[in-house]
Amino acid sequence: MLKVKTPRNHRVRRELEKRAPKLVENGKKTLILHGTKTSGVLNEVLKEIYHLKKGKAVKFSRKNENIKPFENGGETSLEFFSMKTDCSIFVYGSHSKKRPDNLVIGRTYDHHIYDLVEVGVENFKPMESFKYDKKLAPLIGSKPMIAFVGEGFENVEELKHFKEVLLDLLRGEVVENLNLVGLDRVYVCTAISSNRVFLSHCGLRLKKSGTKVPRMELVEVGPSMDLVVRRHRLPNDSLKKAAMKTARDQPKKKVKNVGDDAVEGKIGKIYIPDQKVGEMAVIDKSKGVKRERREAKLKKGDHEHVSKKQKEDST
Known part of the structure; x- marks a missing residue:
């Protein structure tokens, strides 16, 4: 028998409840870490x-020597960090002569590596190099729009996979409704070739258009870079099947004696036990009956009084 460990205090119990599976999952967090060697450009990225x-x-500042995502056994430390930080997306940066300014973007399922995309960074421009009105600067944590331009995202397998990873990395919280005023940023991903994507970050400027929907203008606020797809690894079939499994909607608890009608709406039934009228004691509390009984008692008392007098006279 395996011993089941239970949390000893409320803080640990609350943390475990946050990480437990849910019908509606929380927003995905991103783990950012460095390899053994990085360049100045990669650090800025x-x-x-x-x-x-x-x-x-969550960003780690120390270098990590044992992380090699595309090699067998090289993902153990990465999965450990993913479990400790509760992050389901990671960005790993490394630099070498064979693969300069290398970024590995991947996703995890149940803290196991799900899929990987390796890209090279070229023509990087940081935010500081762009000049614009600071009023247009996007707010931290705001919901972005993402535009994918180019047929490569639909026809090329590598770019199609890269599109899915970028969506998970950039989209933020998943919401059903969104206020138009809250839209202040756009990520524009342009497929230049079969393995190159130009990524730019733009702010939104709303102008009058004569209708309810304003006219939007894009102002580049940075950063921008070219991402060259080098390697990618699709998820395993068994892991993909487990990750794509959806929970069934919980059936509504049946309420007794309550039904729905198309015309009358919600209808309820009330249980009334059988009434045995013949065995019920009828209590009559009407005032008229009480008065009749009281008068009858008085008459009876007078009659008895008269009969006693007659008996005394006869004697």
């Missing part, structure tokens, strides 16, 4: 990604 994901990201 990781810093900019952390700034864009601030509030939903």
